[in-house]
Amino acid sequence: MSESFSLADTLAVSDLQVYLSRAGRVEDGSVRLIAGSGVLAAYTAILYPRSLLDHIPTVLGLRTFVTDRATVFDAVVPTRSLLDRLARAADVPPGQDGEPEPIGIRLPLQVSTVTWAGITPPRGGWRKVGQTTALVLQRAAAEGIAEVAAAIPREAGEQLVQRVRGEVWGKPMPELEYVVAGAGFAAHSLGFVVEPDEIVTVHETGPWTRLTMRRGHVLVKRAAWSLRG
Known part of the structure; x- marks a missing residue:
């Protein structure tokens, strides 16, 4: 190696x-x-x-x-x-x-x-299943960040923090069925979404979803109970 x-x-x-x-x-x-x-x-x-x-x-x-x-x-x-x-x-x-x-x-x-x-995401076998815009991801990130901040007390323990984050970021985005809001948080946090009208393509293979932008990719592993799993 x-x-x-x-x-x-x-x-x-x-x-x-x-x-x-x-x-x-x-x-x-x-x-x-x-x-x-x-x-x-x-x-x-x-x-x-x-x-x-x-x-x-x-x-x-x-x-x-x-x-x-x-x-x-x-x-x-x-x-x-x-x-x-x-x-x-x-x-x-x-x-x-x-x-x-x-x-x-x-x-x-x-x-x-x-x-x-x-957890190793696949390198190949992806198929395009749709698209959205960077604005959708930016909005999901902003709303989720505000919701997490409002729900977690200042002295909250790690278990409560994880539970709240799981509930907020595990919710699907209304405009993008079966893609969790956490994907928007990732795209925002990593600086992948800058121009609101940028087209973001959505790809799938097995239990994985990939959002592809000019500046990078976000990969989401769906839970085992997902209807798309």
Whole structure:
């Protein structure tokens, strides 16, 4: 397994930094990196159940980057450690001819206790089932954030917080049947929705739904009891 990967230039490094920084504000934990066939897929967890009794949906963010075709690995690493390495890589000066060169980043030490990383979204087999707009996701995020804030007391315990978040983010969006509001929260939190009229395509395979935007993807694993499951 490769212990490092390369990104095309400092712009790609900056894009990955911004993505991971946004994800870290929601879940300051780990990122799953899967490299192969010249693509680096970076998965981050926005929402996921912490126990068998937790009904919060599994919602992941995904950004992809071009990397060396010979690089192959599947690793879960601490987000902060990777951000530190990206910051150092961004300071590397360009080549002698002034042209941008691929930037190598060494993987931090892996972690093995991340529960959501054991859930692997499929790479293929997706079929388009509909579309919506970024405005729908933005509205779901704004309404859900306000509802969560109003329902959780200042000194609330973790169990209550998780229950409220599960109830709010597990509700379907009225305009987008079978897609939970947590998908809108993820798209908003990761900076994937900026222009309200942007078209967002909806894809499905098995128990997974994918929302695809120009800036990235949101993946939702439907609960086992779902009518679409």
